[in-house]
Amino acid sequence: DYELCEEWGHLYPVPREDLINLHREHLLHLLEMGDMEKALQLLQRIEDPGICLAISEQSLDQSPNLAASHFLADYLTGHFYANLTTARRNEIQALYMGSKVLLTLPELSRVNYFHLSFRPLLMLEQLLMNMKVDWVAVAVQTLHQLLAGQEIGFTVEDIDNLLSKYAEKALNFPFALKEKRS
Numbered sequence: 001d002y003e004l005c006e007e008w009g010h011l012y013p014v015p016r017e018d019l020i021n022l023h024r025e026h027l028l029h030l031l032e033m034g035d036m037e038k039a040l041q042l043l044q045r046i047e048d049p050g051i052c053l054a055i056s057e058q059s060l061d062q063s064p065n066l067a068a069s070h071f072l073a074d075y076l077t078g079h080f081y082a083n084l085t086t087a088r089r090n091e092i093q094a095l096y097m098g099s100k101v102l103l104t105l106p107e108l109s110r111v112n113y114f115h116l117s118f119r120p121l122l123m124l125e126q127l128l129m130n131m132k133v134d135w136v137a138v139a140v141q142t143l144h145q146l147l148a149g150q151e152i153g154f155t156v157e158d159i160d161n162l163l164s165k166y167a168e169k170a171l172n173f174p175f176a177l178k179e180k181r182s
Contacts, residue, residue, distance in 0.1 A: 002026035006045075016051065023055045024062075031059070031068035043075065053080050060092070066110060069117060070099035093152040094118055100146060101139045109135075121154050121162065128166045136163075 005022050008014070014022075023046060030039040046052040053076075060072040073096035081089065098117035101124075102110050116123035120143060127136045140159060147156050 002029065020051055020054050020058070023051070024058050027055060027059050028062065028064060028068070031064055031071060034067065036067070036071055039071065040075070049080075049083075053083055056080070057088075060095070066099055066102055066114060066117070069095060070103065073099065090153045091118065094120055094154075097143060097146045097152070098123055101142050104138045104142050105135055121158060124159065125162060125166075128162070 002022070002025070006026070009019055009022065023042065027039055027042055030036075030042060043052055043056065046055065056072055056076050056079075060069065060076065063069070064072070073092050076084065076092050077089070077096060084092065095118050098120040101120055102113060102117055105113065113123050113126060116126060124136065124139055124143070127139060140163070143159055144156055147154075147159075
């Protein structure tokens with residue numbers, strides 16, 4: 001049905017908003033089905049870069065599943081980096097990094113942290129608070145690799161400070177040990 005509507009749009013004038021809605025729904029459908037190749041082909045078929053940008057951003061804003069969010073964040077930064085405001089660019093890059101970190105977690109646990117995908121530092125803190133030290137190690141390694149040369153609102157130093165803060169708390173004892181006398 002989507003392809004028929006797309007052909008119709010080539011034959012008859014369709015209002016810009018309707019065209020954006022059609023392509024957005026088609027893109028979200030393809031991404032939900034996990035067909036990233038067809039989704040990429042759809043985006044490449046759209047001749048107007050403004051429409052393509054609008055479709056990609058609107059699709060991302062509808063909070064699709066993890067793989068779709070990762071795909072859209074990667075596509076937007078790869079193709080429209082210069083067209084995005086600094087704040088939006090940082091938000092999308094943070095989502096890309098957050099989704100990349102989520103993909104390193106065990107599949108059944110991802111749903112518990114998905115709501116933090118836009119905030120990778122907060123996700124890292126949540127993992128620390130939940131005592132998921134092995135997951136934190138992989139997440140930190142992933143973030144260090146992704147942050148190399150990137151400006152997204154936080155740095156490697158911020159990650160190190162967060163780890164230091166929780167390491168200090170782990171060693172902080174709220175009571176004094178009493179010596180036993182014999």
